[in-house]
Each structure stands twice: as C-alpha cells, then as structure tokens.
Amino acid sequence: MTVDTPVRSQQRSRVETAGAWTGLLRVPGIRTWGPFAVVVAIWALIAELELFPSAFFVGPGTVFETTVRLIERGILPSYIGDSLLRLAVGAGFGVVIGVALGFLIGLNKYARKFSWPMLLFFQAIGDIAWLPILIIWFGFSLTSVTLVIVYTVTFPLIISIVAGIDSIPQNLMRAAASLGAKRWRGIVEVVVPAALPGISSGIRTGLGYGWRALIAAEIIIGTSGVGFMMFEARRQGDVSHVFIGMVVLGALWYATDALILAPFEKETVERWGMVEGIGR
Amino acid sequence: MSLLSVENLNQVYTDAYTHEEMTAVGNVSFDIPEGQFISLIGPSGCGKTTVLNIVAGFIRASGGSVMLAGKPISGPGPDRGVVFQDFALFPWKSVEANIAFGLKMRGVDKAERKRRAREVIELVGLSGFEAKYPHELSGGMRQRVGVARVLATEPTMMLMDEPFASIDAQTRRVLQQEVLRIWEQERPTVLFVTHDVDEAIFMSDRVIVLSSRPSAVQADIEIPIPRPRTWSDVYADPAFVRIRRELMAMLGVDDDEKGS
Structure with a gap:
C-alpha cells in the first residue's frame, strides 16, 4: 500500500538555509539576551559620553545600583507586588x-x-477616559483601578473572540453536524477549540492594554505600585526611579509572555498548526 | 427500492449585492438504489455541489423533495457522512480523535471508539499516524482521514464533494483506487460530486450529467466496466473510451485524445 510522505516541518528547512548570524541566534542565552545587550551597551555609551546632564539621563550602572538599593529596602518588591496583584484581580475578572x-x-x-x-461605542471611550467618573464614584480606591483594568481587558477580548468565532471555516461546523454533533456538543467540541486563536490573541491584546491602563491609573490615583513610583520620582526629580519603572514594566511584560502566553500558545494553536509561531 | 430519491429539486437564491434571483438548480430528479456508487458531473456552476449540500442537509431546497429511505431530509445527520474537498478535519484533534469523533458524538464508550478507529485506520492505510495532527500530514493523507472519519460511523450514505480536487495528480490516482478498494469491502451508497470525467467513469456504477444553469438531469449513464477496477485496466477498456467521448461531447469539452 502506498503511503504519502508527511509534510516536513518547515522550521528545519529554514534552519538549513541559515547563515552564521542565525546560527548564533540559536544559542538560547544569546537569542534571548543578545538584543538587550546591544540596547544596554548603547544606553551605557550615551550615559558615559554625558550627552545629557545626569539629572536627566542616568546610565545602566546607576539604575542597577538604585534597583539593588530599592530591593534591599523592600520598596520595589512591594510596589511590583501591588501592581501585579491589581493586574491579576482586574485581568481575572476581565x-x-x-x-x-x-x-x-x-x-x-x-x-x-x-x-x-x-461595543463599538464603548470601545471608543478609552480606559483612562473612565477615570474621572470612576474617581467621583469610587474615590481614589482599588475599586476604581480594578474597574479600569476589567474594562480594558474585556473589550478587546470580546471583539477578538467574536472575530475568532466568525472565522471558523463553515465546513468545520458542517462536518461536526453531519457527524452527529448537536448544538451544545458542537460548541464544546468545535467552536471553543476553533476559536482558540481568537481567544489567545484577545487575551494577549487585552492583557497588554490592561497593563498600560494599570500604570496610567496608578499615576493618577495610585498610592503605591510601579506607576505611582515613577510619577513620584518625577516629582522629586529622581530620574533613576523613572528609569527603573520603565525597565520593570518591560521586564514584567516579557516575563508574562515567556512564562504564560507563549507556552500556552505553543501547546495549543501552534501545536495544531492553526497559527504560525508568534514572534519567532 | 431506491435508498435516496431526489424529485424536482429546485434551488433559488437571492444575490446579496444585486438582489437578483438566481436559479442554481432548475429541476433535478434522480434515484440511487442501495449500494450504488453514483457520480454527479456537469459544467462548472451547474449546482452539483448545491445538490450534494441539500442531500447533506446543509442547505434547505427551495422546492422539490429529497427522501432518504423513505423519510424526508431535515438537516445534517450521521446517516449521511460527508467527505469535503478541503478535508474539514479538526486541527486540534489527532488523526485517531478525528476518526473517532462521530462515534464520540453517538456516545460510544472510549475503548470501543479506539477499537473501531484503529480498525478504520488500518483499512485506509494510516497505521502509525494515529497520534499525528492533521497539519502534519500531506493532502493525500488528510483525505484518507476524511474518508476514515466517515467510514467509522458506518453511515447509510457517503456524500463526497470533489474529494480529490485539491490533491496532486499522482496521489489522486492512488486515492481513487484506494477508495474503490474500500468501497468494495464496505459497499456504502455513494453520491460523488466531481468535475473530472475520467474520475466519474472510473469510480461509478452510474454517472448523472447535469446541464448548465438552470440545471436539469441531461443524461444518466450506466458504467458497464467490471469491478474491481484499476486505472491501467480501465484506460484500456473500450467502454471507458466510448463513454468518455460521449460525456466530453455532452459537456462541450474538446477531446484532444481523439480515437486514442
């Protein structure tokens, strides 16, 4: 009996044509940290050349020292903890x-x-546009912050799930129905997994927006948190704290992607060939 | 008694942009006795896929009747298994889980599903690929899964909508023979839609030709070629050559292999 050859993984042929540069990028440490090393080097160089006064621009060394000090005093961990908890609560509900x-x-x-x-109407009222009224209703409270995050996470998620459901190939639903799937079985067995690319991209977008909304909310109504820290530092003219805040924001998002979003996508939609590797 | 009986089938739809009424299927009637392999061919746009979709219960006919074993068709159901041109496999399910899907819907227990799925996998020649996902397979293998998924539930009828149209030419020949080999073992009643005249003759007991829009049955031709068939035998069969020429003329296709 003739058996046709299976399709070979596309990744392999991509690697075969790769040059020395891409070869270097395959080393895990270099692949992850290499691009950052370049940016940090440029940053250090600019600081070292003293193109800007140190009250406006500090180098990686200063930021590192301040970070260590803030961690030792427990301020940074507790602010990061506050921000993450708010995001987790808001995003969970969202x-x-x-x-x-x-x-x-x-x-x-x-x-x-x-x-x-x-949906279209409320989508236009951006997250922080809700803050004035939320502050009037709930004051400078955790409730206000949480509501803003829930709001920003919910809308993109709804829209991409609806788009995900709409883009399910008609024949997939027909196949399920002709194999005997009734309405609810069809939803559980076909609609939910087929909408997963939409769900995962919605969660990605939603969390990203939520994270930004959180920082904005903390700047305006915060009493703690990373956004609060950055804005307080600005008031006291402490540039290094502002820089730390920015680095922390980027690093935390990177970690969220690497530890939660990317592994989830790798095990599901990418494993099933429903989407190409995202950002790889 | 015929298993499937299609009478005065008519399908009209309104174009979403021009709001004009279009007649996809004019007046189509035919019968399929149990165990027969029937092909439906016709010029493109003649509504042959529409007829199949109506029989499958995916769309509702504007007029006429479709009866399966004496009962009118109302919606899709597992008594009519459909093989799609684009395979329509579930990407998140392994080969085995795709094939066992119909049994799962029917409430068959896990052990029995596995046993039956393995049996069909063996039959279609996919042993060793049970745990693969559809995107890891070639087009030809995907359609083997598509056929197996339908066979697993042992439907009264198999509806095949241009099942080999998106498969490369060599693999197509192999699959056609394979499907015939399987069909001879299981003998399901088949309604097979294709635009490929050779394929229609090779596979079928009868070929039904639809005219162009608004379509009606133009011809209903018995294929007297003995089974089991292989491509090398059929190509040399005088009946094949004669019917092929007849059908080509009917469809208005120039036969560039005249007298060969």
Missing part, C-alpha cells in the same frame, strides 16, 4: 467576563444585534 460575553455575542445573533453597536 477575562471571565470577556470570554463569557464573547461567546454569547459570537454565538447568539440577538445578543450580537443588541450589543455590537454598543
């Missing part, structure tokens, strides 16, 4: 609400007709 509403709107045509104009 994801639950967003996934539920996303599937409801994606699957029910009445829910869609009712809510779609509203």
Whole structure:
C-alpha cells in the first residue's frame, strides 16, 4: 500500500538555509539576551559620553545600583507586588467576563444585534477616559483601578473572540453536524477549540492594554505600585526611579509572555498548526 | 427500492449585492438504489455541489423533495457522512480523535471508539499516524482521514464533494483506487460530486450529467466496466473510451485524445 510522505516541518528547512548570524541566534542565552545587550551597551555609551546632564539621563550602572538599593529596602518588591496583584484581580475578572460575553455575542445573533453597536461605542471611550467618573464614584480606591483594568481587558477580548468565532471555516461546523454533533456538543467540541486563536490573541491584546491602563491609573490615583513610583520620582526629580519603572514594566511584560502566553500558545494553536509561531 | 430519491429539486437564491434571483438548480430528479456508487458531473456552476449540500442537509431546497429511505431530509445527520474537498478535519484533534469523533458524538464508550478507529485506520492505510495532527500530514493523507472519519460511523450514505480536487495528480490516482478498494469491502451508497470525467467513469456504477444553469438531469449513464477496477485496466477498456467521448461531447469539452 502506498503511503504519502508527511509534510516536513518547515522550521528545519529554514534552519538549513541559515547563515552564521542565525546560527548564533540559536544559542538560547544569546537569542534571548543578545538584543538587550546591544540596547544596554548603547544606553551605557550615551550615559558615559554625558550627552545629557545626569539629572536627566542616568546610565545602566546607576539604575542597577538604585534597583539593588530599592530591593534591599523592600520598596520595589512591594510596589511590583501591588501592581501585579491589581493586574491579576482586574485581568481575572476581565477575562471571565470577556470570554463569557464573547461567546454569547459570537454565538447568539440577538445578543450580537443588541450589543455590537454598543461595543463599538464603548470601545471608543478609552480606559483612562473612565477615570474621572470612576474617581467621583469610587474615590481614589482599588475599586476604581480594578474597574479600569476589567474594562480594558474585556473589550478587546470580546471583539477578538467574536472575530475568532466568525472565522471558523463553515465546513468545520458542517462536518461536526453531519457527524452527529448537536448544538451544545458542537460548541464544546468545535467552536471553543476553533476559536482558540481568537481567544489567545484577545487575551494577549487585552492583557497588554490592561497593563498600560494599570500604570496610567496608578499615576493618577495610585498610592503605591510601579506607576505611582515613577510619577513620584518625577516629582522629586529622581530620574533613576523613572528609569527603573520603565525597565520593570518591560521586564514584567516579557516575563508574562515567556512564562504564560507563549507556552500556552505553543501547546495549543501552534501545536495544531492553526497559527504560525508568534514572534519567532 | 431506491435508498435516496431526489424529485424536482429546485434551488433559488437571492444575490446579496444585486438582489437578483438566481436559479442554481432548475429541476433535478434522480434515484440511487442501495449500494450504488453514483457520480454527479456537469459544467462548472451547474449546482452539483448545491445538490450534494441539500442531500447533506446543509442547505434547505427551495422546492422539490429529497427522501432518504423513505423519510424526508431535515438537516445534517450521521446517516449521511460527508467527505469535503478541503478535508474539514479538526486541527486540534489527532488523526485517531478525528476518526473517532462521530462515534464520540453517538456516545460510544472510549475503548470501543479506539477499537473501531484503529480498525478504520488500518483499512485506509494510516497505521502509525494515529497520534499525528492533521497539519502534519500531506493532502493525500488528510483525505484518507476524511474518508476514515466517515467510514467509522458506518453511515447509510457517503456524500463526497470533489474529494480529490485539491490533491496532486499522482496521489489522486492512488486515492481513487484506494477508495474503490474500500468501497468494495464496505459497499456504502455513494453520491460523488466531481468535475473530472475520467474520475466519474472510473469510480461509478452510474454517472448523472447535469446541464448548465438552470440545471436539469441531461443524461444518466450506466458504467458497464467490471469491478474491481484499476486505472491501467480501465484506460484500456473500450467502454471507458466510448463513454468518455460521449460525456466530453455532452459537456462541450474538446477531446484532444481523439480515437486514442
């Protein structure tokens, strides 16, 4: 019996044509830290040349020393902890609400007709545009911060889940129905996994927006947290704290991607060939 | 008694942009007795896929009746397994899980599903690929999964919508023979839609030719070529050459292999 050859992994042929540079990038440490090393080197060089006065621009060395001091005094860990907890609470609610509403709107045509104009309307009212009214209602409280994050996470999630459901190939649903899948079985067995690329990109976008909204909220109503730290430092003219805040924001997002989002996508949508490797 | 009976089937739809009424299927009637392999051919746009979709229950006919074993069709169901041109496999399920899907929907227990899936995998020649995901397979192998997924549930009818159209020419020949070999073992009733005249003759007991839009049955031709068939035998068969020429003329295709 003739058996056709399976498709070979595309990655292999990509590697075969690679030159020395790409070969170097395959070393795990270099691949991850190499680009940062270049940026840090340029940063150090600019600081070393004293192109800007040190009150405006500090080098990586100063930032590192200040970071160590802030960690020793417990300030940085506690601020990061505060920010992450707020994000986790807000994003947790946001994801639950967003996934539920996303599937409801994606699957029910009445829910869609009712809510779609509203979604577009509220999408335009950006996260921080809600802060004035939230502060009036809930004061400078954790509730206000959480609500802003829930809001920013929910909307992109709903929209990309609906788009994900809409882009499920018609024949996939037909195949399921002709194999005997009834409405609910079809949703569980086909719609949910087929919408996963939409869900994962929605969570990525939503979390990214939520993270930014958190910093904005902390700047305006914060009493602690990374955003608060940066803005306080600006008031006291301490540039190094501002720099630390920026580095921390980037590093935390990088960690979220590397530890949670990327592994999830690798095990699901990429494993199944539904999307190409994201950013790799 | 015929298993499937299609009577005065008519399908009209309204174009979403011009709001004009278009007649996809004019008036189509035919019967398929149990165990027969029937091909539906016709010029492109004649609505042959529409007929299959109506029989599958994916779309509702504007007029006429479709009866399966004496009962009218209302929606898709596992008694009619569909093999799609684009395979329509579930990307998140392994080969085995794709094939066992219909049984799972029917509530068959896990051990039995596995046993039956392995049996069909063996039959279609996919042993060793049970744990692969569809995107890791070639087009030809994907369609083997598509066929196996339908066979696993032992449907009353198999509906195949240009199943080999997106597969390369060499693999297509192999798959056609393979599907015939399997068909001879299991003998399901098959409605096979294709635009490939050679394929229609090679596979079928009968070839039904639809005219161009608004379509009606233009011809209904018995294929007297003995089974089991292989391509090398069929190509040399005088009946094949004669019917092929007849069908080509009917479809208005110039036969560039005249008298060969």
